[in-house]
Amino acid sequence: MTLDYARELLGVGYARISLDTEEAALLAAALEECRRFFSLPDETKSRYSSADRNFGYRPLGVEYSITADRPDLNDCFTLWSDRLDLVPNSAELAPLTGALLRWRDHLSALVSDVVGQVAEIVGNAKAPRFEAASYLQVNSYTRASGDRDLLQDRHEDGHLVTVIHTTAPGLEIWPGEECLPVETAPDELILMPGSVFADLTGGRVGALDHQVRNLGLERRMSLMYFVNPELTEPLYPWVRAADEPPADLRDKIRSHPAGFGLPDVPVL
Ligand SMILES: O=C(O)CCC(=O)C(=O)O
Numbered sequence: 001m002t003l004d005y006a007r008e009l010l011g012v013g014y015a016r017i018s019l020d021t022e023e024a025a026l027l028a029a030a031l032e033e034c035r036r037f038f039s040l041p042d043e044t045k046s047r048y049s050s051a052d053r054n055f056g057y058r059p060l061g062v063e064y065s066i067t068a069d070r071p072d073l074n075d076c077f078t079l080w081s082d083r084l085d086l087v088p089n090s091a092e093l094a095p096l097t098g099a100l101l102r103w104r105d106h107l108s109a110l111v112s113d114v115v116g117q118v119a120e121i122v123g124n125a126k127a128p129r130f131e132a133a134s135y136l137q138v139n140s141y142t143r144a145s146g147d148r149d150l151l152q153d154r155h156e157d158g159h160l161v162t163v164i165h166t167t168a169p170g171l172e173i174w175p176g177e178e179c180l181p182v183e184t185a186p187d188e189l190i191l192m193p194g195s196v197f198a199d200l201t202g203g204r205v206g207a208l209d210h211q212v213r214n215l216g217l218e219r220r221m222s223l224m225y226f227v228n229p230e231l232t233e234p235l236y237p238w239v240r241a242a243d244e245p246p247a248d249l250r251d252k253i254r255s256h257p258a259g260f261g262l263p264d265v266p267v268l
């Protein structure tokens with residue numbers, strides 16, 4: 001199965017992933033806790049926000065896709081690795097973080113298998129370690145003004161891969177010249193390659209641009225696993241031309257979040 005997903009990534013530029021009943025139940029449990037969290041008043045959610053807004057709750061207005069004057073029209077909650085200690089007052093959120101981490105454990109096994117297959121196919125290489133530099137993020141969108149056609153402007157995530165599930169329509173991807181609306185059933189995910197994947201594969205797979213359309217919905221959530229290679233050892237492309245000197249990709253990975261108004265990828 002993971003070999004099929006690896007081939008789909010290489011051939012189509014993204015992969016659609018099906019969950020079995022047990023996996024879908026883990027996802028549903030995580031989403032249920034997320035729904036409960038986002039129904040809390042804003043001032044309560046702010047109790048779970050780190051000073052730099054990189055860990056835990058992040059209010060709308062901090063993160064953007066292209067320019068700071070068009071912020072992403074969602075608030076979010078992030079959990080880096082399994083570092084509950086980086087989220088203020090996280091003990092109060094045990095049901096949420098527990099459900100998220102159970103979901104994350106499933107995703108990290110999936111990502112490790114699929115990325116490992118691609119590394120082997122394209123470069124007889126191995127997937128880098130990633131868990132300590134990767135994070136779950138859940139976005140919550142409420143009804144937005146009709147002035148904005150997009151809730152998030154067109155971007156690529158700047159990571160190795162993103163695994164995403166969405167609870168309602170709005171996500172649009174650019175596998176080629178044209179943009180394609182995509183929805184996920186309760187037992188479906190989409191695996192999107194980012195620019196780190198493009199760099200590692202020597203461009204055999206491009207970073208998947210995407211955006212979120214404003215469809216005037218009352219509520220919408222998306223749950224992502226943003227996967228970054230760990231930054232403790234040099235990282236070189238799996239594929240490169242014979243005359244090309246190896247270039248360590250770590251500086252680019254570390255500073256990519258600055259393009260979205262966020263701090264560097266931490267070494268945890
Ligand atoms: O909400 C979505 O469907 C996509 C969110 C996204 O692309 C992001 O947060 O980077």
Ligand SMILES: [Fe+2]
Pocket residue numbers: 155156157210
């Ligand atoms: Fe994104």
